[in-house]
Amino acid sequence: MANTPDTPSGKSGQPRPASGAMLTKDQIAAELGCSRKQVERFIASGDLIATRFGPRMVRVHRRDLEAFIAWKRKDRS
Secondary structure, three states, X not given: OOOOOOOOEOOOOOEOOOOOOEXXXXXXXXXXXXXXXXXXXXXXXXXXXXXXXXXXXXXXXXHHHHHHHHHHHHHHO
C-alpha cells in the first residue's frame, strides 16, 4: 500500500491508520516509542481511553491517542 497524504508514514515506516481508525497496543507503543507494557499502564490508569472488545482485544481510537499526546505535551509545559 502506497503512502498518500491521508496515510502519512509513522515511526515504523508503516502507513498510519485514518483518523477514525482504531489502534492496537503495539501500534500505539511503536508510535509513542515506548513499550507495550507502558501503553497498558496508560490505559489502566485511565489516562488513555481504550475500548475492550473482549478479554484480550483492546483498541484505542486515533483521536483519543492524539488527545492523550496533546494532554501530555501540555502537562510538560
